Amino acid sequence: MRSFENDLNLEATELRLGLPGSSHKRPLSDHEARQDGGEEGRKTASSPKAQIVGWPPVRSYRKNSLQHKKADHEAASGIYVKVSMDGAPYLRKIDLKVYKGYPELLRALENMFKFTAGEYSEREGYKGSDYAPAYEDKDGDLMLVGDVPWEMFIASCMKLRIMKGSEAIGLGCGLQM
Amino acid sequence: MDPKRAKQSPDSAEAIRLSPFPDEALDRILALLDSHKDRSSASLVSKAWYHAERWSRSCVFIGNCYSVSPEILVHRFPNIRRVILKGKPRFSDFNLVPQNWGADIHSWLLVFADHYPFLEELRLKRMTVSDQSLEFLALKFHNFKSLSLLSCDGFSTDGLAAIATHCRNLTELDIQENGIDDISGKWLNCFPDNFTSLEVLNFASLTSEVNFDSLERLVARCNSLKILKVNQSITLDQLQRLLVRAPRLMELGSGSFLQDLTPQQYTDLETAFRGCRNLQTLSGLSEASSLYLPALYPACANLTFLNLSYAALQSEELAKLLAHCPLLRRLWVLDTVEDKGLEAVGQNCSLLEELRVFPEHPFDQEIDHGVTESGFLAVSYGCRKLSYVLYFCGQMTNAAVATIVQNCPDFTHFRLCIMNPGQPDYLTNEPMDEAFGAVVKNCPKLQRLAVSGLLTDLTFEYIGTYAKNLETLSVAFAGSSDWGMQCVLEGCPKLRKLEIRDCPFGNKALLSGLEKYESMRSLWMSACKVTMNGCKLLAREMPRLNVEVMEDEESNEGQAYKVYVYRSVAGPRRDAPPFVLTL
Numbered sequence: 001m002r003s004f005e006n007d008l009n010l011e012a013t014e015l016r017l018g019l020p021g022s023s024h025k026r027p028l029s030d031h032e033a034r035q036d037g038g039e040e041g042r043k044t045a046s047s048p049k050a051q052i053v054g055w056p057p058v059r060s061y062r063k064n065s066l067q068h069k070k071a072d073h074e075a076a077s078g079i080y081v082k083v084s085m086d087g088a089p090y091l092r093k094i095d096l097k098v099y100k101g102y103p104e105l106l107r108a109l110e111n112m113f114k115f116t117a118g119e120y121s122e123r124e125g126y127k128g129s130d131y132a133p134a135y136e137d138k139d140g141d142l143m144l145v146g147d148v149p150w151e152m153f154i155a156s157c158m159k160l161r162i163m164k165g166s167e168a169i170g171l172g173c174g175l176q177m
Numbered sequence: 178m179d180p181k182r183a184k185q186s187p188d189s190a191e192a193i194r195l196s197p198f199p200d201e202a203l204d205r206i207l208a209l210l211d212s213h214k215d216r217s218s219a220s221l222v223s224k225a226w227y228h229a230e231r232w233s234r235s236c237v238f239i240g241n242c243y244s245v246s247p248e249i250l251v252h253r254f255p256n257i258r259r260v261i262l263k264g265k266p267r268f269s270d271f272n273l274v275p276q277n278w279g280a281d282i283h284s285w286l287l288v289f290a291d292h293y294p295f296l297e298e299l300r301l302k303r304m305t306v307s308d309q310s311l312e313f314l315a316l317k318f319h320n321f322k323s324l325s326l327l328s329c330d331g332f333s334t335d336g337l338a339a340i341a342t343h344c345r346n347l348t349e350l351d352i353q354e355n356g357i358d359d360i361s362g363k364w365l366n367c368f369p370d371n372f373t374s375l376e377v378l379n380f381a382s383l384t385s386e387v388n389f390d391s392l393e394r395l396v397a398r399c400n401s402l403k404i405l406k407v408n409q410s411i412t413l414d415q416l417q418r419l420l421v422r423a424p425r426l427m428e429l430g431s432g433s434f435l436q437d438l439t440p441q442q443y444t445d446l447e448t449a450f451r452g453c454r455n456l457q458t459l460s461g462l463s464e465a466s467s468l469y470l471p472a473l474y475p476a477c478a479n480l481t482f483l484n485l486s487y488a489a490l491q492s493e494e495l496a497k498l499l500a501h502c503p504l505l506r507r508l509w510v511l512d513t514v515e516d517k518g519l520e521a522v523g524q525n526c527s528l529l530e531e532l533r534v535f536p537e538h539p540f541d542q543e544i545d546h547g548v549t550e551s552g553f554l555a556v557s558y559g560c561r562k563l564s565y566v567l568y569f570c571g572q573m574t575n576a577a578v579a580t581i582v583q584n585c586p587d588f589t590h591f592r593l594c595i596m597n598p599g600q601p602d603y604l605t606n607e608p609m610d611e612a613f614g615a616v617v618k619n620c621p622k623l624q625r626l627a628v629s630g631l632l633t634d635l636t637f638e639y640i641g642t643y644a645k646n647l648e649t650l651s652v653a654f655a656g657s658s659d660w661g662m663q664c665v666l667e668g669c670p671k672l673r674k675l676e677i678r679d680c681p682f683g684n685k686a687l688l689s690g691l692e693k694y695e696s697m698r699s700l701w702m703s704a705c706k707v708t709m710n711g712c713k714l715l716a717r718e719m720p721r722l723n724v725e726v727m728e729d730e731e732s733n734e735g736q737a738y739k740v741y742v743y744r745s746v747a748g749p750r751r752d753a754p755p756f757v758l759t760l
Contacts (some may be wrong), residue, residue, distance in 0.1 A: 051540055054271030054678075055653065056569060056596045058539045059328065061354035061382060065487065066537060080437075138467075158468075 079154055081135075085113045085162040096154045102146050109133060113162055120146045135160045200229065208233040235259060240698050242280050242304065243723065246747035247288035258297045259323075260289070264304035266701050266741055267651075268676060270328055273703060273739070275727070277754050281305045281331075283313070284752070290317045298323035298349075305329065311336030315343035323349035323377075333358035334385065341367035348401075349377035362387035362410065368395055375399040379406040381430040381461060386410035397422045406430025409463055414442050420449035428458035429476075434488070435464035443472060451475035460484035467494045474501040482507040486535045489513040496521035507531040512547035512569060519552030523559025531565035532556060536596065539569070550577035557584040564622075565590040572603040573630060578612035582619040591616050592627035598654035598679070601631040608632055614639035617647075627651035637661035641668025649674040662686035666693050676701040684711030687740075691715065694722050699743035707737045709760075715742065716760035723749055728756045 079096040092112055099105045106117050118129025125144055126132045133145040137156040145153070145160070207230050210216050220230040236259040239245060251257075264280025266273075282304050289296055296318045306329050314321060321344050326332075334357070340350065341364050365387040368375075375395070380387070387410060396402060402423050407416070411432030420426070438446065446469070453476045462470075465488045477483075480502045485495070486509040495510065495518040505526045510518065512534050522529065534548055550573050557563065563585040573595050582588065593612075601608055609630035617623060617639050624646055628636060632655035640647065641664035648671050656662065662682040665672065666689055674697065683706035694700060694715075709726065716724035725741045732738035749759040 052598065054268065054273045055598060056536065056539045056594055057268075057271050057651075057653075058536065058569075059270045059354060060272060060356065061328070062486075062535065063539065065382075066539075 079157075081157055081159050083109065083112070083160040083162070085115075086164040088113065094160075096157060101150050102153075105145075106133065109160070109162065115162065122147070130164055132163045133160065134163050200225075203229045204233050211236075213238045232256060236298075237261070239263065241743050241745075242285070243747065243750055244698070244743060244745045247285045249746060251288055251292035255292070257293050258295060259300075260285075260293075260296065260298070261300040262304060263302045264329075266676070266699065267303070267674075268678065268701055268703065269303055273678070275756060277305075278727075278757065279305070279750065279752055279754065281307075281310075281752065283307065283310045286310055286313055286317070294318065295320045297321060298325075300325040300327075301329055302327045303329065305331040306336070307331050308333055308336035308339070312339040312343075315339045320346060322346050322374075323351075325349065325351040325353075326355055327351075327353045328355060330356035334360045334362070334364045334383065338364035338367045341365065342369075345369075345372065346374055347372070348374050350375070351377055351379045352382060353379060354382050357383075359383050359385045361385050365395070366391045370394075373398045373400065376401045377404040378402065379404065379430065381406040381408050383408050384410075389415050393418055393422065402426065404428040404458075406460060407432045409433045409461075412436050413438060413446060413469065417442070417446045417449045420453060424449075424452040425455055426453055427455050429453070429456055429460070430484075431459075431461035431463075433464055434462045434469055435466065436469075438469065443469070447472040447475065454479070456480060458482040458484070460487075462488035464488070465490065465494075467491075467497070470494055470498055474498070477501040478503070480505055484509045485514075486511055486533065489537055490518070491515075492518035492521065496525070499525040502526070503528075505529055507565075509533040509535070511535050511537045513537050514548075515546070516548055516552035516555065519548060520555040523555040523557075526560055528562060529556070529560035530562050532560070532563060533565075533567040534569055535567075536569040539596065545571070547571050550574050553577065553581055557581040561585055562587065564588055567592040567594075567627075569594045569596060571596055572600070573609065573612065574602045574604050575607065575609060575611040575615070576602075576604075578609075579615040582615050586619050587622060588616065588620040589622050590625040591620065591623060592625065592651070593629055594627065595630040598629075599631045600629075608635070610635040610639070614643075617643035621646065623647055625649040628655060629653065630655075633657045634661035634664070637664040641665050644669055646671055648672060650676070652677045652680055654679045656680045656682060659683055659686035659689070663689040666690035672696075673698045675699075677703070677705060679704040681706055683707055684714075687711050688715060688718075691718055694719065694742055695744050697744070699741065701739075701741055702737075703739040704731075705740075707740055708735050709737050710735065712737045712740055713760050721745070724760045725750070725753070726758045726760060728758065 080093050081096060083092045083094055094108065094112070096105070099108065110117055115131045116129055117131060117133055118126040120126055134142050135145055135157045136159050137143050138158060142161070203226070207219055210219060216230055216234060220227045231254050234254050235256060237250065237254055237257050238261040239250070240263050242262050242264045262282070262285070265278060268274060269278070280303060282301060297320055299314070306326060311332055324340060337350070337352065340347065362383070362385045376399070387408070389411065392407070392411070396405065396419050403426060405419065405423060405426055406428065407419070407430060409432050413434060413436040416431055450473045456476045457479055459473070459476070459480055459482070462485060477498070478501070481504055483502060483505055489511050490513060492514050495514045499505070499521055502525070506528055508522060508526065508529060508531070510533070519534070522532070536547060538546065548568070548570050550570070553568055553570070554577050557580065561584060564587045566588065573593065578593070595609070610633055612630070613626070613628050613632070613636045616626065623644055626640070626644065626647060626649070628651070634657045637656060640650070647669045650665060650669070650672065659682055662677070662680070663686055665675070672693070682702065687702070687707050688711060690700070712724050712726055716722070721744060723743055723745050726737045727739035727741070729738040750757070753759055
């Protein structure tokens with residue numbers, strides 16, 4: 001018993017959370033999807049699609065536990081990464097979320113480790129300095145700080161390393177180790 | 178012969194003549210029977226066997242607590258030591274059953290206190306358990322050893338404190354996924370200093386922090402501890418200290434797997450895991466990341482069950498982990514692993530029998546993450562022994578399911594949840610009838626089926642025609658008419674549990690199962706087209722069924738919005754709340 005046409009019927013493939021029968025001609029229980037009347041109390045739908053009680057069938061415990069995790073992560077914030085500098089006796093830790101972009105980050109690193117990073121350009125990396133700020137990304141590769149958009153950087157940066165000397169110059173020229 | 182028994186079997190002389198075995202031999206043989214089904218069958222052979230069986234039975238399983246009363250139970254089985262009880266209908270897990278519905282353990286405990294003073298074990302699922310009940314249990318049953326509470330509600334950590342304080346011989350405390358009041362972790366401190374018998378401790382689902390010192394000392398002195406599942410308040414370095422004290426663990430549930438470890442701490446953790454040679458089950462791992470997962474690789478060689486359903490792993494992390502788990506038979510994951518992660522499952526886990534994929538964001542309106550039909554397909558190509566699947570996905574096709582069940586014909590449990598209700602095959606726009614048709618045609622051993630997606634009556638025709646071993650069927654937002662439900666009721670001889678929500682099945686369908694319901698455990702129908710009159714008719718025709726209708730503000734005039742029908746030898750419930758009408 002189908003009500004789908006044979007030709008391209010985009011509406012039929014549209015994902016929707018309404019009950020079957022609300023837009024297709026099928027005999028069904030004639031009630032609309034409703035908000036949870038249980039623990040959460042009656043809420044007016046702020047989003048256009050209402051949530052169906054008890055669907056998908058995920059146990060309350062699991063549902064609550066995942067929601068807590070989500071909330072915890074949002075509340076905890078902070079992307080803490082270790083920062084090492086070649087030759088320094090111990091590492092530091094910084095919170096990447098605190099900075100709005102590369103200039104701020106570099107200034108903070110320069111202050112922390114007492115060095116100057118030099119002028120960044122895509123072609124030549126950090127010019128005019130013995131140091132090059134690098135980071136290890138999710139794949140384990142050593143990358144030059146500044147090449148990718150900031151959002152992508154903070155999402156993939158696992159730890160920072162301020163390289164010094166000849167190694168740094170090699171990196172500055174765009175060669176990867 | 179036991180004089181009590183002589184009184185109760187008046188035709189014992191005849192029994193002796195007919196039965197070639199002396200009673201003592203019969204007793205010894207029947208005492209060896211474990212399976213409930215076998216014992217049931219044995220009890221039907223003759224009166225002698227019935228009595229021999231009831232006297233020798235020590236463990237009883239009651240799938241619906243209202244199907245029998247505690248009084249009837251103790252009268253038939255005088256020597257029970259272990260009781261397994263299930264209470265509320267399964268849809269109560271999804272908030273479809275109001276609070277205070279019932280299934281309270283207390284009335285059972287009162288009767289047990291008089292008749293089973295040596296009760297050792299209680300395993301409850303979907304029952305209401307109060308702190309008073311837990312305290313009563315702890316105080317009245319001096320031999321009590323083993324408590325397992327799954328998906329129960331009504332108690333708090335204070336009740337657990339009573340158990341810890343008073344149960345001197347406790348071997349098992351297993352608290353899973355309950356709706357409880359988690360007041361504090363102090364209950365753990367209540368185990369006495371000379372208490373050493375614990376073998377199983379599972380408090381993974383509790384959130385409040387426990388005193389680590391207490392826990393460490395407890396683990397150190399309980400030399401028989403085999404199963405330890407801690408909660409998220411336990412950190413990685415604390416876990417390391419526990420593992421060092423309990424290297425013979427067979428099942429481990431870790432706490433939070435996110436922590437800043439020094440290199441030394443990491444090495445210590447890895448060493449501790451290396452020392453766990455007996456580990457078969459691993460769970461927990463919340464917030465686990467690629468940073469510390471490698472620490473547990475050395476412990477994975479003998480793993481048969483890996484529960485990652487609370488660890489939001491990405492595909493690469495899963496792939497790397499699975500490479501170390503060659504013997505895996507059961508795997509639970511979150512759909513954060515995506516299809517790519519499931520490809521890794523197919524590549525690494527040739528012995529896999531069970532896969533469950535849970536949704537990380539079940540209530541997201543836009544389902545653009547998670548898994549699709551490709552992930553399931555990939556698993557089916559690599560894991561030919563797959564027999565149990567629970568799969569939450571955003572899209573599916575008939576063709577994919579057909580291929581999957583051709584690859585894996587041994588399915589006993591097939592639970593597919595396409596998360597958008599009534600969604601068709603996303604490639605062809607057709608209903609998903611052929612998918613489930615393929616499942617029932619190709620999998621003759623199928624015992625449990627959950628269907629989803631856009632489905633017409635054809636799905637149910639297929640089920641009724643082919644699913645001859647089907648025992649449990651879950652249906653939601655499916656079907657076109659009464660005919661669908663009729664097909665199932667008339668076609669599936671072994672059907673025991675049928676749960677239906679939001680389907681166009683009405684009185685005709687309901688009443689077509691008149692003869693059937695007495696051979697089933699229960700029927701649940703909610704938001705269907707059944708009316709009060711239909712239910713009253715059913716109740717009138719079948720007096721040995723309890724036909725219960727739950728009042729609901731959503732129901733229209735005359736509509737029976739939530740219907741729960743079950744067979745019972747105990748008659749109508751005496752503890753029904755006002756919103757449950759027994760017809």
